[in-house]
Amino acid sequence: MDQNITVLICDDNIAVHESINAYLEAEGMKSVSAYDGEEALRLLQENHYNLVVLDIMMPGIFGTDVCREIRKTSDIPIIMLSARSEEMDRIIGLEIGADDYLTKPFSPREVVVRIKKMLKRVQPKKENAHYLKAGNLSIDLDGYEVLVNNQEIELTPKEVEVLAFLVKNSGKVINREELLHKVWGYDYAGDTRTVDTLIKRIRQKVAKASPDFSIRSVYGVGYKFEVGV
Template identity: 50%
Template sequence: MSNSLILICDDETSVHDTIGEYLKLERMDYISSYDGLDALDKAKTIQPDLILMDVTMPKMFGTDVCREVRKYSEVPIIMLTAKSETIDKIIGLELGADDYITKPFSPREVVTRIKTVLRRSNSFSRMNNRIKYRDLEISIDTYEVYIRGKLVKFTPKEIKILYMLASNPGIILNRDEILSEVWGYGYLGDTRVVDTQIKRLRKKIPQDEVNWKIRSIYGVGYKFEIS
């Protein structure tokens, strides 16, 4: 994990200075952005290994930056916020954030979370696995899904969820398991973000043309079934 490049996006200089010192101790480099537009530009041009993003950035909110970045990249994103309401966490995760840290925080904790998210992200990128059923093919290394031989456009998070479920046919996976594996986030509260993603995923699946489905298990989670 040495030499990883972290993009720190916050309008407070002290955040860059304190977290930056701890990153250097871990042999990680960092670059700084102090407003949302600059953060979006650097995310595209420099392509960091991870983005640490404050929600309330000047010029462009961090949530909007996250939404734009997710249109073309699955780079890990950790959101920083002074708010602690559950709804803010749900919104951040739905937009594609991988973790969520509430201010005030310990710089040591932030760097620990960065290392954890990077490890999980790297493990996904090394999974050159392909799942293939009669009319479904999922490639986690290229983030492609084919249904009846036709490429169907899913978001990276949707593909991860589908891959996880299809890797465990007939097994019920609860929402906490999906949240932890796909988002890499140890949040044990409201898991509605999983329900939202699966709802969106289902809308893209031609239910009447495939021999498999994602079944909801009331009060528990979801199961991949083959008919």
């Protein structure tokens, strides 16, 4: 892993910082700590980070509000943490722009594994970028850029991956379980509403930008990407 990777950890529990940082250091990465939402937003304005680990329940500004503020100006990968296991917390986190979600108690090793996987997916562009094209939509799979009519549409890394998988399988109905498995790479314990939330965000950002394609819901099954509809 790149020695210059720095992760911003925002949590009011010092034990969370210590445990995650120990595993990050073992992988050659660094971390910076913020203990409330206001401090996290200040640090993000002042410095560059490669990823944010963000707790939902914090003093002052909640993590959900911090996430909303980040998404106004940045597509930095965000992993949200919560001491609650309710499905709605996960849905809200994804709805406002988080890329991944973990409930406490969690293994710091798992957090770092997910950090590494996410960072691999947002590496800088290579000289021979791999593109997907569908109508006036193009996706740079190396640079994680999406263009509609040559205008860039800002998507989070996870949104790009979901859209790319649908485009690769254009015209085919993809069920939610397959999307969870192929895009996230691990089992979300049947939480298929995670997919619905991501699709909703993609439609809001991309599908409405062009009448040349659509992401169609197939009741009781999943979604289909179609061009020229």
